[in-house]
Amino acid sequence: MPTYTNQDLEILIATMNRSDFSFLETMFKQSLDSINAHVLIVNQSLDSELISIHENIRVIPMREMGLSKSRNLAIENSTKDLCWILDDDCIIETDAISRVVAAHNEYLDTVLTFKTITPSGKGFYDYKKSFYRHDPKTIIPVLSPEITFKRKEIVQLNLRFDERFGLGAQFQDSENLVFLEEVLGKNLEIGFVPETIVQHDAVTSSDEVLSDRLIYARGALAGRRNAITAVFYSFKYVFFLWRKGYERSLSVLWHKMMVFQQGANDYVSGFKRPHENDVKQ
Incomplete structure (x- = not known):
């Protein structure tokens, strides 16, 4: 050694x-x-x-x-x-x-x-x-x-x-x-x-739990692990947002779930969605 x-x-x-x-x-x-x-x-x-x-x-x-x-x-x-x-x-x-x-x-x-x-x-x-x-x-x-x-x-x-x-x-x-x-x-x-x-x-x-940027990435992570269970994890993440009191609006929570699932779908399909290069100092 x-x-x-x-x-x-x-x-x-x-x-x-x-x-x-x-x-x-x-x-x-x-x-x-x-x-x-x-x-x-x-x-x-x-x-x-x-x-x-x-x-x-x-x-x-x-x-x-x-x-x-x-x-x-x-x-x-x-x-x-x-x-x-x-x-x-x-x-x-x-x-x-x-x-x-x-x-x-x-x-x-x-x-x-x-x-x-x-x-x-x-x-x-x-x-x-x-x-x-x-x-x-x-x-x-x-x-x-x-x-x-x-x-x-x-x-x-x-x-x-x-x-x-x-x-x-x-x-x-x-x-x-x-x-x-x-x-x-x-x-x-x-x-x-x-x-x-x-x-x-x-x-x-990584603390911006409500940001579409983070939720989209979390969806991609779920898709990377298992494309089949990614939908389940989208529900789980949205329930987490509701349970912790980050968001209570059903329409907003539905949007967040769609963003999560889009991240999973884009990762699995390899689709490169246009985005801004938000590189922070």
């Missing part, structure tokens, strides 16, 4: 329209010259140019839109044994890199997920207090900046983010869940480590 060091970890960041590294200094809470971590940035932009003169910070320009496309490009160009997926609006906790590396030295799992805290210091979710191995249910709430992995297994099995999912894609959510489902589908283990590594705002783009 290899022994990893901090120099064996590469942080993969997808961002947009960046022309300087001020966002990186905010993430690390350090000046650019003080950042010792290995960082690979994919900068999606049609006109902004980001150039690094630092050996430990690499930048790949990208003209196409899509969060999953950026992450896949980063994985394909990563060079270190360990990788950590990060969003450009996260704050990295002190000693987070050491915690990630130590965990990968302790556990053989291909993927290890960690904890996120909000700016108030509270856990983003009600995380368990001890290590456990994920199953198809426990991976559902995992956030992208909580995902770290051993690169060799991921690359050898050609595991990538499904580019139909994620911001900027046709189905603008659920890309992390689809990726982790693929990992489990290859009989690889995903472990949870009760260590905090990143800070993120309490609200994410």
